[in-house]
Amino acid sequence: MNPLSETFATFAKAAGPLKGVTILDLTRVVAGPYCAMLLADMGATVIKIENPSDPDLTREFPPLSRTSAEPLSGFFAQFNRNKMAICLDLKKPEGKATFLEMVRKADIVIENFRPGTMDKLGLGYSVLREVNPAIIFTAISGFGQHGPNSSRPAFDSSAQASGGLWSMNGTVEEPMRVGTVLGDLSAALYAAIGTLGALREAERSGQGQMVDVSQQDAIVSLTENALVTYTETGKVTVPEGNGHPFVRPYGRYACKDGFVFFGAYTDKFWREACRVFGDDAMASDPEVSTMAQRFDAEVYQRKVKPAVERWLSAYTKAELEAMTGDRFPLSPIKSIDEVVADPHLRERDMVIPVDYQGARFDVFGNPVKLSGGTLERDAYAPGVGEHNASVYREWLGLSAAQYDELVRLGVV
Structure with missing residues (x-):
C-alpha cells in the first residue's frame, strides 16, 4: 500500500505550486487523464473518479507488468500517477448528490465525455456553478462544446483527420497520421493551460468558468503555417516527406x-x-x-x-x-530504446519510475521543469477505489453510517 493513500490529509500535503488545489477528475483514456496528471505533478490533489462497475478501460491497456500476477497496466500508470482514486456511480441519485457535495469543496472538475453527457446526468456546468460559483469546469472533447459537429464521437485520429494534420504528414502518395495520439496529447496540454488561466481568475474574482478544449481545434493549431498560407495564397499544403517547404538542406x-x-x-x-x-x-x-x-x-x-x-x-x-x-x-x-538510454533525458528526469500496486514501470516524466520542482519522481498510480474511505470519510466528512450506506447501494 502506498503510504500516501493512508489518509487524505497526508496525500494533500504534497508540495508544488498547486498545493491546496483540489481537482475532481472524471476522465478516461488519454486526453483528460494526461491533463489532470500534469496538474497533479505540480502539486494539485487530484481525485480520479471511476464508475465502480466500469473503471477507466486503460487499466487493461498494454504494456502489462512482467512481474505482477495481476494485469497491471503501464499505460494507465503513466497517465494517472500522483492521483487518488475513488469509485462513484454518477447515474444513481445518491451518486449525483455525493458528487455535488464534493463540488462544493473542490476547485476544478475535468471531464472528457462527449458534449451533453454531463448535462444528461444532471451535472453540467450550469448545475455545478450553482453549487460552487468558483468551480472551474474543464471539458475536453473531439469537436468542442458547441458547433454543428459537437455531438460527434471522436478519437485521436478523428482530430488528426478533421484538423488537417493527416493530409500534411507522410508523402504526397500516402498521407499518414502522426504516429502518436497527438490530438489527445495536445488537447491535454491546452486544457491544462486553460485550467490554470481559469484558476487564476477564480482566485482573483471568485468566479469560475468553463474551459472548452476541442481535439480538432488543438490539431488545427499545430498545422504551423498551412492555414495562413492557404488563406493568403490559396495554396494547399501537401506532405513534404522528410523535407521542408522553404529551407534546404533540412x-x-x-x-x-x-x-x-x-x-x-x-x-x-x-x-x-x-x-x-x-x-x-x-x-x-x-x-x-x-x-x-x-x-x-x-x-x-x-x-x-x-x-x-x-x-x-x-x-x-x-x-x-x-x-x-x-x-x-x-x-x-x-529509436525509443535509444531515447530511453539517452543520458541527457535521464538527467532531466524524462524517464522516471512509477509504482502501481506493487509493479514498477519506467514512464516519461513531466516536460515542465520548475526551479521549485515537480512531483513526478517516485510517483504512484492508484488502484480502483483505493482511496474511497479516506476521501469520503476524511475529506468529504461522511459519517461511518453514511459511507457504509453508499457502499451497500453500490454507489461507491
Missing part, C-alpha cells in the same frame, strides 16, 4: 548506421558544416554561398544534397553527434 539523411536530421540551412550553420567536414570546395563555391541559392531545387539536387550525403555517410550517428556538438543542428534519429 531533413533526414543516411549515415553509416541509420539516419540523422541535418539542418544546417542558414549561412552561418552551412559554413560551420563545411568546416566540420573539411569541405573547402563547398565552403568557397559561389553557387551555394547563400541560403536562397541552396534552396533552389536544381542547385540543391545537383550540388547541396550530394555533398551532405557524402559528408554524413562516412560516420555513425554517435560520431556525428559528437563531431557537430553545438556548432550546427544535427540530431540522430533515435
Whole structure:
C-alpha cells in the first residue's frame, strides 16, 4: 500500500505550486487523464473518479507488468500517477448528490465525455456553478462544446483527420497520421493551460468558468503555417516527406548506421558544416554561398544534397553527434530504446519510475521543469477505489453510517 493513500490529509500535503488545489477528475483514456496528471505533478490533489462497475478501460491497456500476477497496466500508470482514486456511480441519485457535495469543496472538475453527457446526468456546468460559483469546469472533447459537429464521437485520429494534420504528414502518395495520439496529447496540454488561466481568475474574482478544449481545434493549431498560407495564397499544403517547404538542406539523411536530421540551412550553420567536414570546395563555391541559392531545387539536387550525403555517410550517428556538438543542428534519429538510454533525458528526469500496486514501470516524466520542482519522481498510480474511505470519510466528512450506506447501494 502506498503510504500516501493512508489518509487524505497526508496525500494533500504534497508540495508544488498547486498545493491546496483540489481537482475532481472524471476522465478516461488519454486526453483528460494526461491533463489532470500534469496538474497533479505540480502539486494539485487530484481525485480520479471511476464508475465502480466500469473503471477507466486503460487499466487493461498494454504494456502489462512482467512481474505482477495481476494485469497491471503501464499505460494507465503513466497517465494517472500522483492521483487518488475513488469509485462513484454518477447515474444513481445518491451518486449525483455525493458528487455535488464534493463540488462544493473542490476547485476544478475535468471531464472528457462527449458534449451533453454531463448535462444528461444532471451535472453540467450550469448545475455545478450553482453549487460552487468558483468551480472551474474543464471539458475536453473531439469537436468542442458547441458547433454543428459537437455531438460527434471522436478519437485521436478523428482530430488528426478533421484538423488537417493527416493530409500534411507522410508523402504526397500516402498521407499518414502522426504516429502518436497527438490530438489527445495536445488537447491535454491546452486544457491544462486553460485550467490554470481559469484558476487564476477564480482566485482573483471568485468566479469560475468553463474551459472548452476541442481535439480538432488543438490539431488545427499545430498545422504551423498551412492555414495562413492557404488563406493568403490559396495554396494547399501537401506532405513534404522528410523535407521542408522553404529551407534546404533540412531533413533526414543516411549515415553509416541509420539516419540523422541535418539542418544546417542558414549561412552561418552551412559554413560551420563545411568546416566540420573539411569541405573547402563547398565552403568557397559561389553557387551555394547563400541560403536562397541552396534552396533552389536544381542547385540543391545537383550540388547541396550530394555533398551532405557524402559528408554524413562516412560516420555513425554517435560520431556525428559528437563531431557537430553545438556548432550546427544535427540530431540522430533515435529509436525509443535509444531515447530511453539517452543520458541527457535521464538527467532531466524524462524517464522516471512509477509504482502501481506493487509493479514498477519506467514512464516519461513531466516536460515542465520548475526551479521549485515537480512531483513526478517516485510517483504512484492508484488502484480502483483505493482511496474511497479516506476521501469520503476524511475529506468529504461522511459519517461511518453514511459511507457504509453508499457502499451497500453500490454507489461507491
